[in-house]
Amino acid sequence: MSKKVRDLRSALELLAELPGQLLETDVEVEPMAQLSGVYRYVGAGGTVKRPTREGPAMIFHNVKGHPDASVAIGVLASRKRVAALLDCKPEDLGKMLCRSVEKPVPPVMCQSEPVCQQVVHRADEPGFDLYKLVPAPTNTPYDAGPYITLGMCYAAHPDTGAHDVTIHRLCIQGKDELSIFFTPGARHIGAMAERAEELGRRLPISISIGVDPAIEIGSCFEPPTTPLGYDELSVAGALRGEPVELCRCLTVDEMAIANAEYVIEGEVIPGVRIKEDQNSHTGFAMPEFPGYTGPASDQCWLIKVKAVTHRERPIMQTCIGPSEEHVSMAGIPTEASIFGMVEKAMPGRLQNVYCCSAGGGKYMAVLQFKKSVASDEGRQRQAALLAFSAFSELKHIFLVDEDVDCFDMNDVLWAMNTRFQGDVDTITIPGVRCHPLDPSNDPRFSPSIRDHGIACKTIFDCTVPFDQKDRFVRARFMELDPSAWVKQPGR
Numbered sequence: 001m002s003k004k005v006r007d008l009r010s011a012l013e014l015l016a017e018l019p020g021q022l023l024e025t026d027v028e029v030e031p032m033a034q035l036s037g038v039y040r041y042v043g044a045g046g047t048v049k050r051p052t053r054e055g056p057a058m059i060f061h062n063v064k065g066h067p068d069a070s071v072a073i074g075v076l077a078s079r080k081r082v083a084a085l086l087d088c089k090p091e092d093l094g095k096m097l098c099r100s101v102e103k104p105v106p107p108v109m110c111q112s113e114p115v116c117q118q119v120v121h122r123a124d125e126p127g128f129d130l131y132k133l134v135p136a137p138t139n140t141p142y143d144a145g146p147y148i149t150l151g152m153c154y155a156a157h158p159d160t161g162a163h164d165v166t167i168h169r170l171c172i173q174g175k176d177e178l179s180i181f182f183t184p185g186a187r188h189i190g191a192m193a194e195r196a197e198e199l200g201r202r203l204p205i206s207i208s209i210g211v212d213p214a215i216e217i218g219s220c221f222e223p224p225t226t227p228l229g230y231d232e233l234s235v236a237g238a239l240r241g242e243p244v245e246l247c248r249c250l251t252v253d254e255m256a257i258a259n260a261e262y263v264i265e266g267e268v269i270p271g272v273r274i275k276e277d278q279n280s281h282t283g284f285a286m287p288e289f290p291g292y293t294g295p296a297s298d299q300c301w302l303i304k305v306k307a308v309t310h311r312e313r314p315i316m317q318t319c320i321g322p323s324e325e326h327v328s329m330a331g332i333p334t335e336a337s338i339f340g341m342v343e344k345a346m347p348g349r350l351q352n353v354y355c356c357s358a359g360g361g362k363y364m365a366v367l368q369f370k371k372s373v374a375s376d377e378g379r380q381r382q383a384a385l386l387a388f389s390a391f392s393e394l395k396h397i398f399l400v401d402e403d404v405d406c407f408d409m410n411d412v413l414w415a416m417n418t419r420f421q422g423d424v425d426t427i428t429i430p431g432v433r434c435h436p437l438d439p440s441n442d443p444r445f446s447p448s449i450r451d452h453g454i455a456c457k458t459i460f461d462c463t464v465p466f467d468q469k470d471r472f473v474r475a476r477f478m479e480l481d482p483s484a485w486v487k488q489p490g491r
Contacts (some may be wrong), residue, residue, distance in 0.1 A: 066135040094335030105237030114247035114258035144277035179300035197270035210261025251306035287321035289360035331361025
């Protein structure tokens, strides 16, 4: 890696060196729907349908209403880009994250003036207005409002003081108010807010925007891999080989990421729930990773903002929901978690894991499994059950042999067509809790579903039975170096 990545700016500098990975524009863009609409065509091939195509990240330097700020989008919307930013091969990302979780490097307090506080705006000052201070895009004309999609929410448990960082759906609701959506039982900061509410206390929180991509990737782990009390900033520290630096917030008793582009300081208010679309009345929230615009919640919590701090000429970072960005942030940590869990249960058999684009990094996983002895037959299905038991949001698992490229869905479907029979290789598990954003997980879709968010989980075992492996040997082409016959670029 030619440049050491420590923050968003150094990450963008690295991408600028890589052909086709970053596009900058000075043409004025409207943050209301237009900005995301442009990126839809440039970075997602014109669709943002599943699976999305991969295009460059973009920086908009001329955002209407925000003359001194830029907006970066799509930074992580490519597995190849994530690998470059983490100095790793794309196929090894899950394994790299697995090792990082096991050897955490805790964050530390910075010893110098934090760059995230170069400019300070306090909520009690005249003219304070989140709409003007934070160039948060509204992704579609139907969204509830401007969304902060990549805010690193950092808070401490009221009882233990243990910290964690999590990404949540944040919508600007007023000059000093944000809504935050907590998926029930799914995120640590939600549990912290619930406990603070039981105690009748406000929960201090910082929201750091525009940070080192290692923080964004590392923040998306979930239990049991990172249980309550595990600070996921430690994963980023392990990935970089040095701790994430924190600084004290100016208006609340909390810490923030010192080299962030923006920091929003505030408090989660107990006993208050608001409608997400109270200003737009569209009935919708924002485009979610499955490819649908999710319904607005009427049970969002309220954050009262106390201050906004930022770097000089700050860069807002955002994403569009149904894109490769979510696949990277949600899928790679899940790959790491599945690999680590199965490796502990049956070492050496699981070769790799891919949480593919078509599942948004959440719904579908491909497990590459090696059967070395006769007694390994059936263990591949145990591996799938382990993954299901730990990650409720998984809906479909494909099992393939070690000679199938699990990162190539054409190869996976080839295995399904030549090594799979539906009557013996399909394993269904009905009535299991899954992800509430899948609209098919609903009683109206199937009589097996008792409540919204319950699904029929399915294993597609596309592996060859061990006693028939000699019948399924792939065509054996000559192994050679083709460089003598193929003109190399630049030569």
